[in-house]
Amino acid sequence: MDWTCDGCYKANQRMKELRHLKLADYLSESKDRQERFARYRSLWRQTESCDLLTDYPLQLDIELSGLCNLRCEHCFQNGLITGKLGFMDVALFRKIIDEGAVNGLCAIKLQVRGESFLHPNWFECCRYAKAAGIMDIQITTNATLLDYDLGLQILDSGLDGIIFSVDDHHQETWQNSGKPGDYYTQTERNIQQFLELRRKMGSSRPWVRIQSAIAELDDDSYKKTREYIISKFPDADAVLVNRIHNFDNECDSYPDLHSSYRFLPCVYLFQRLAVFWDGSVTVCCVDYNNEFALGNANVQSIREIWLGGKIQSMRDCHLNDGRADMHICKHCHLSTQGAHWNINQIAHPLSPSVDVVKT
Numbered sequence: 001m002d003w004t005c006d007g008c009y010k011a012n013q014r015m016k017e018l019r020h021l022k023l024a025d026y027l028s029e030s031k032d033r034q035e036r037f038a039r040y041r042s043l044w045r046q047t048e049s050c051d052l053l054t055d056y057p058l059q060l061d062i063e064l065s066g067l068c069n070l071r072c073e074h075c076f077q078n079g080l081i082t083g084k085l086g087f088m089d090v091a092l093f094r095k096i097i098d099e100g101a102v103n104g105l106c107a108i109k110l111q112v113r114g115e116s117f118l119h120p121n122w123f124e125c126c127r128y129a130k131a132a133g134i135m136d137i138q139i140t141t142n143a144t145l146l147d148y149d150l151g152l153q154i155l156d157s158g159l160d161g162i163i164f165s166v167d168d169h170h171q172e173t174w175q176n177s178g179k180p181g182d183y184y185t186q187t188e189r190n191i192q193q194f195l196e197l198r199r200k201m202g203s204s205r206p207w208v209r210i211q212s213a214i215a216e217l218d219d220d221s222y223k224k225t226r227e228y229i230i231s232k233f234p235d236a237d238a239v240l241v242n243r244i245h246n247f248d249n250e251c252d253s254y255p256d257l258h259s260s261y262r263f264l265p266c267v268y269l270f271q272r273l274a275v276f277w278d279g280s281v282t283v284c285c286v287d288y289n290n291e292f293a294l295g296n297a298n299v300q301s302i303r304e305i306w307l308g309g310k311i312q313s314m315r316d317c318h319l320n321d322g323r324a325d326m327h328i329c330k331h332c333h334l335s336t337q338g339a340h341w342n343i344n345q346i347a348h349p350l351s352p353s354v355d356v357v358k359t
């Protein structure tokens with residue numbers, strides 16, 4: 001233990017047992033980039049047990065765009081988000097990255113609630129973060145804006161990983177919104193074209209994960225979906241099949257959440273924070289209306305928020321079996337252990353060299 005947090009010591013027993021680590025110092029002891037990356041991935045796995053707290057989040061989910069070009073039936077974009085949505089200022093993005101780089105920030109995901117490729121400066125932001133030394137940069141996209149030119153930009157952007165969502169709900173909303181053509185035909189072709197472009201350029205970056213959410217995760221449906229994805233995208237690096245959940249914060253995310261799943265302390269609280277386009281900071285996209293209200297990156301540092309009283313009391317509550325009584329967390333499917341634990345939380349790599357287990 002080389003760093004301790006007062007908040008933890010004021011809290012109760014299980015918080016006192018947390019190991020603490022000063023992230024930037026630990027990473028700076030690496031002899032080269034490869035070791036630095038290995039240390040980051042090792043910390044990621046260690047924090048999954050929720051008994052290690054670094055003095056800075058390993059990852060930030062940064063919302064370049066709160067706006068989306070679709071309104072999928074099961075998504076919070078379909079009437080659940082109450083606040084204003086927009087694009088993040090590049091100046092705010094840079095502020096967050098500059099602070100993160102000094103404190104050892106390892107990873108960013110350039111998306112929380114919207115479609116990031118709508119942001120006019122996404123490329124500049126991505127390059128900025130890479131140049132600042134962020135080791136792992138990912139983005140999740142509905143792939144509707146993907147064409148040959150965007151594909152070229154992506155390959156030049158410094159992105160380490162891209163997650164393409166290929167979902168029935170995208171198809172439905174595409175049709176309902178009166179867009180021309182067929183979602184599957186167009187986006188699948190665009191993703192295939194992108195994979196072909198990456199192959200021709202001899203690049204292994206960004207790794208590509210195809211992700212799909214289906215209504216029921218029984219073995220047959222899972223297998224069928226996975227086989228469909230692999231047949232369509234044999235050059236993808238990983239596949240993740242999720243179960244569709246209910247995003248309404250007043251309801252359980254799965255109807256059988258409390259009967260078939262066991263709550264664990266939430267790993268997000270030990271790994272990452274989410275920053276919305278306007279700077280407001282929460283833990284995760286499940287809190288899409290920012291009810292946790294941890295702070296604002298325009299006027300506070302991320303470090304201050306990460307070590308602040310609000311999130312410490314959430315950690316305390318989760319570590320002391322209080323999660324089932326907590327607003328929002330009591331309905332959330334993340335960090336639970338259930339009948340489908342083996343398949344609904346883990347991305348299956350198709351390529352052995354790719355480490356793509358993060359959600």
Ligand SMILES: C[S@@+](CC[C@H](N)C(=O)[O-])C[C@H]1O[C@@H](n2cnc3c(N)ncnc32)[C@H](O)[C@@H]1O
Pocket residue numbers: 068072074075076111112113114115116140141142143164165167211213242243244245246247
């Ligand atoms: C909220 S979206 C944001 C990124 C981008 N717009 C997209 O669709 O990929 C992130 C992921 O959540 C998935 N998603 C949205 N609503 C969902 C739900 N109710 N259950 C499971 N996954 C969902 C999407 O398919 C997507 O893979």
Ligand code: SF4
Pocket residue numbers: 068069070071072075076077078113114115142170
């Ligand atoms: S799932 Fe993605 S594409 Fe669909 S509405 Fe939500 S954010 Fe938009």
Ligand code: SF4
Pocket residue numbers: 266267268269283284285286287328329332333334335
């Ligand atoms: S349990 Fe769910 S809602 Fe609560 S912090 Fe974790 S991911 Fe967010």
